[in-house]
Amino acid sequence: MVSFPRPGRPKGRPLLAAAALALLPALHGCLRPDPAPRFTPAWEHFDPAEGDWWKTDKVLLVADCQLHNLWSDALPERNLSSEALAATAIRPPQLDLFAADVLEWILAHGSDGYDAIIHLGDALDLACEGELQAFLEVMAKAGKPWLMAPGNHDFFYFGTYDPEDKGLWQAACHHSGSVLPKDRFVKLYVAALLREDDPSLAALAAALGVEAPRERDLHEVADDLPDDFDWVRDGGSGVLRRIAWHLVPEEPWRSYVIQEADMSPDRLDPKIGRQFVLLLDSCQYQRRPGLIPNGWQTFPLVLNCGSHGEMLPDQLRKVRGWIDEDRATLGPVGYAMACHHPFEAMAPRTKSSLGWLWREHGLGMLVTAHTHKGYFAHHDLGTENDRLELNLGSTTDWPMEWRTLQGFARLDTKQIYLRAERHTLVEELKQRDGYFLEAWEIPRDARDDYRRYKQGHAASGILVDFALIHHITPYWLPQPTLHANAAAIETETQVKDTLLWTFFRLLQLFPTDPGDGGVAWPDRCANDREVIERIVQAASDAEGFDRKVALLQELQRFERTRRSKDPTSGASTDLERARYKLSQAAWASRFESSRGRRLSVEDELIRVDWERTVDPAVRSGKKTGTEEGARDGGGR
Amino acid sequence: MRRRLLTLIPALCLLGSCQYLKDRSADFLDQYRLSIGAGSVLGVKSKALGLVDTGLMMGVKPHAAALGWRYGQAMFFHEADMRIDADQAEIIKTTGLVDMDYAKASYWSGWNSAAILPALLSWVDASPVDYAWQVPEDGDEYADRHWIWSPEAMATNRYAQVHVFDVETQVGLVVYLDVGYSPGELIDFLAGLVTLDLAGDDGRW
Numbered sequence: 001m002v003s004f005p006r007p008g009r010p011k012g013r014p015l016l017a018a019a020a021l022a023l024l025p026a027l028h029g030c031l032r033p034d035p036a037p038r039f040t041p042a043w044e045h046f047d048p049a050e051g052d053w054w055k056t057d058k059v060l061l062v063a064d065c066q067l068h069n070l071w072s073d074a075l076p077e078r079n080l081s082s083e084a085l086a087a088t089a090i091r092p093p094q095l096d097l098f099a100a101d102v103l104e105w106i107l108a109h110g111s112d113g114y115d116a117i118i119h120l121g122d123a124l125d126l127a128c129e130g131e132l133q134a135f136l137e138v139m140a141k142a143g144k145p146w147l148m149a150p151g152n153h154d155f156f157y158f159g160t161y162d163p164e165d166k167g168l169w170q171a172a173c174h175h176s177g178s179v180l181p182k183d184r185f186v187k188l189y190v191a192a193l194l195r196e197d198d199p200s201l202a203a204l205a206a207a208l209g210v211e212a213p214r215e216r217d218l219h220e221v222a223d224d225l226p227d228d229f230d231w232v233r234d235g236g237s238g239v240l241r242r243i244a245w246h247l248v249p250e251e252p253w254r255s256y257v258i259q260e261a262d263m264s265p266d267r268l269d270p271k272i273g274r275q276f277v278l279l280l281d282s283c284q285y286q287r288r289p290g291l292i293p294n295g296w297q298t299f300p301l302v303l304n305c306g307s308h309g310e311m312l313p314d315q316l317r318k319v320r321g322w323i324d325e326d327r328a329t330l331g332p333v334g335y336a337m338a339c340h341h342p343f344e345a346m347a348p349r350t351k352s353s354l355g356w357l358w359r360e361h362g363l364g365m366l367v368t369a370h371t372h373k374g375y376f377a378h379h380d381l382g383t384e385n386d387r388l389e390l391n392l393g394s395t396t397d398w399p400m401e402w403r404t405l406q407g408f409a410r411l412d413t414k415q416i417y418l419r420a421e422r423h424t425l426v427e428e429l430k431q432r433d434g435y436f437l438e439a440w441e442i443p444r445d446a447r448d449d450y451r452r453y454k455q456g457h458a459a460s461g462i463l464v465d466f467a468l469i470h471h472i473t474p475y476w477l478p479q480p481t482l483h484a485n486a487a488a489i490e491t492e493t494q495v496k497d498t499l500l501w502t503f504f505r506l507l508q509l510f511p512t513d514p515g516d517g518g519v520a521w522p523d524r525c526a527n528d529r530e531v532i533e534r535i536v537q538a539a540s541d542a543e544g545f546d547r548k549v550a551l552l553q554e555l556q557r558f559e560r561t562r563r564s565k566d567p568t569s570g571a572s573t574d575l576e577r578a579r580y581k582l583s584q585a586a587w588a589s590r591f592e593s594s595r596g597r598r599l600s601v602e603d604e605l606i607r608v609d610w611e612r613t614v615d616p617a618v619r620s621g622k623k624t625g626t627e628e629g630a631r632d633g634g635g636r
Numbered sequence: 637m638r639r640r641l642l643t644l645i646p647a648l649c650l651l652g653s654c655q656y657l658k659d660r661s662a663d664f665l666d667q668y669r670l671s672i673g674a675g676s677v678l679g680v681k682s683k684a685l686g687l688v689d690t691g692l693m694m695g696v697k698p699h700a701a702a703l704g705w706r707y708g709q710a711m712f713f714h715e716a717d718m719r720i721d722a723d724q725a726e727i728i729k730t731t732g733l734v735d736m737d738y739a740k741a742s743y744w745s746g747w748n749s750a751a752i753l754p755a756l757l758s759w760v761d762a763s764p765v766d767y768a769w770q771v772p773e774d775g776d777e778y779a780d781r782h783w784i785w786s787p788e789a790m791a792t793n794r795y796a797q798v799h800v801f802d803v804e805t806q807v808g809l810v811v812y813l814d815v816g817y818s819p820g821e822l823i824d825f826l827a828g829l830v831t832l833d834l835a836g837d838d839g840r841w
Contacts, residue, residue, distance in 0.1 A: 254776060286776075286777055286778070292696065312776045312777065312778075313771040313772055313775060313776055313777065313778060314775075314776040316771045317771055320771075349770040349778045351767075352766070352767050352768055352769075352770050353768075353769050353770045353771050355767035356767045356768055356769045356770075357769070358767075359767060360769075381767050382766065382767055467676045471676055471695075471696065472676070
């Protein structure tokens with residue numbers, strides 16, 4: 001017998017249908033389309049040599065070199081508790097020692113060819129004249145015109161604040177000239193610009209009435225500069241089109257320096273116009289910057305320069321005036337902006353006004369630094385078009401990066417590209433021979449181990465002192481000065497010892513050429529053996545902090561003037577020594593960033609410790625690898 | 637009964653679209669404030685309905701060292717959150733200004749105290765958020781600071797309007813406990829059921 005299903009209304013189906021229908025709007029609510037940014041990654045083939053591409057000058061971007069005064073006294077900020085909160089409170093000594101070598105290498109080899117350098121600030125670390133001198137020496141070797149948007153570490157103590165009592169700052173700058181308040185920094189910076197070989201900077205020198213700036217002492221030129229100046233290039237060419245500064249010696253944090261860099265190509269297109277980069281000063285503060293807010297202080301509150309950037313109305317008005325004037329006199333002009341602090345770190349009214357300027361004047365990309373990490377950020381300023389920020393990492397701290405930036409456009413096909421090539425030191429050096437030799441890497445627990453300074457004691461008590469002095473003590477009372485405690489002194493002593501042992505290793509690996517007559521030997525030394533004896537003696541002297549520093553200064557001069565050669569072959573080892581220094585800086589930077597010898601995502605080749613991996617019996621030769629394999633089942 | 641269900645369910649489902657449910661959940665949770673944390677805090681203070689603001693509390697409270705919920709903002713020892721609430725002793729004595737968002741340089745939550753008596757004369761930064769030109773014609777200082785009771789500022793700050801009646805208590809000695817309730821957010825939640833967004837905060841999630 002065959003049975004058929006009975007026809008009829010299936011139960012529950014309308015309910016299901018209604019629920020399904022109701023889900024549609026629910027799904028609609030959940031499925032929101034991604035925003036369509038104006039700037040997107042371009043993976044297609046792009047060769048500006050193919051086709052009629054118009055292009056800007058190519059700029060090398062570097063930032064946050066943090067050249068550190070190696071001879072500083074022990075400072076309360078440099079202790080292991082601060083280091084736990086902010087890893088860059090103390091860097092591995094090799095990184096501080098060779099950071100200038102890294103910058104020098106980047107400027108010389110960092111790109112196949114570029115037209116100018118823009119430094120995005122924090123060239124210095126503690127804001128000392130000696131640090132600035134070291135920085136300017138490196139920049140002078142680049143042989144390219146360069147400009148700088150200053151950063152908080154260039155003229156504030158530890159990059160954070162401007163203390164009324166300069167005692168600690170002077171201790172930080174011990175053996176490295178005087179402290180560098182902002183007004184002084186700006187004058188020295190401008191004086192250094194005048195020494196560059198660039199027609200626009202020569203025109204600036206003429207406008208300032210400075211004759212033969214390269215033949216005069218930098219400080220002397222700086223002393224003659226005015227506190228207020230506003231200049232625009234009248235025709236001609238060169239990297240600088242405008243510069244203005246306003247200095248307030250009694251309140252240096254209110255000072256500013258801004259510049260307009262000319263990145264226009266030789267071949268101008270009337271529809272595209274000239275291309276300028278506005279170098280702004282995000283370290284201009286309304287009130288004296290402070291480390292932390294004082295608990296008894298009402299408004300106005302102070303800002304910590306490490307946390308926030310600010311630009312005051314006089315600077316922003318000047319920039320706006322420049323843009324209006326440029327466009328009135330030159331027609332279409334394209335702008336990028338550059339400053340040290342990222343957009344998100346700007347104080348609210350600065351951020352608001354800068355955002356307005358960015359949006360309403362149709363300015364292009366904003367290039368920033370300060371984070372030491374590097375990223376791209378899309379900003380929504382209330383229009384359909386997003387705004388792009390390129391944040392640049394540090395040349396010293398990991399990932400030790402720099403970029404070149406160049407714009408391309410084609411009117412016939414309506415295409416625009418920005419090429420922001422990213423380079424990192426390790427990737428660049430790995431493509432070359434002679435770097436990162438395995439024997440060069442400092443063994444763990446060696447006397448010059450990159451992180452040996454971490455073996456001291458924590459200084460948590462000092463953090464409480466910071467809170468007491470900066471936060472709890474009412475601001476109207478005299479502020480006591482905090483000095484380094486025993487733990488901080490112990491840590492700084494360890495840093496100096498590591499530096500001594502680093503020089504020791506340099507001498508062992510790369511002996512001095514005894515035939516070189518131009519060597520500045522340390523006192524009481526005439527050969528490497530005697531230098532090594534002095535190093536051992538100083539490093540073993542537990543109480544001799546000042547003697548260690550004195551010898552380190554002599555060793556630095558010695559290292560800069562000596563030539564090295566292989567005693568067996570007689571061949572020069574100067575090149576290998578330079579490679580060794582860069583390798584040390586890279587290893588130290590990596591160890592600092594990863595808090596030890598840990599792998600990170602960019603690593604591809606992994607060294608495995610034989611001693612800690614292979615069976616001791618196999619290692620000693622009592623058992624062969626074949627026997628081991630056979631016992632485990634063979635053939636695996 | 638079945639017919640009623642058949643008509644009611646689609647209506648409920650329509651109302652219960654994903655975004656609607658998210659907004660109502662968010663509005664419901666926006667009423668509450670409960671957090672614990674560590675900081676350099678010392679004191680006790682309370683405020684209620686914009687009328688009473690008493691006690692003495694001073695210190696800084698890093699968001700990175702806090703756990704809890706503050707009117708829609710979750711806190712979970714988030715290391716990357718650099719904001720710090722600052723209670724300024726002198727202000728507390730005179731005005732009761734609380735929770736200045738120091739590290740963001742945004743004195744946003746200072747508006748919480750917008751209903752205190754004008755005679756107490758405290759003031760906060762206007763914290764613009766809409767990318768407007770805030771630069772005065774002359775001088776090198778921003779001149780747009782407002783007294784916190786400024787009617788013009790109050791009129792444009794929806795958050796301050798909603799939170800003007802908050803009831804809060806904080807007690808702390810290195811470790812602090814912070815509890816609060818916002819009747820304004822309750823009204824926003826109830827209005828939200830019929831899709832009115834008084835606080836202007838729908839669509840956050």
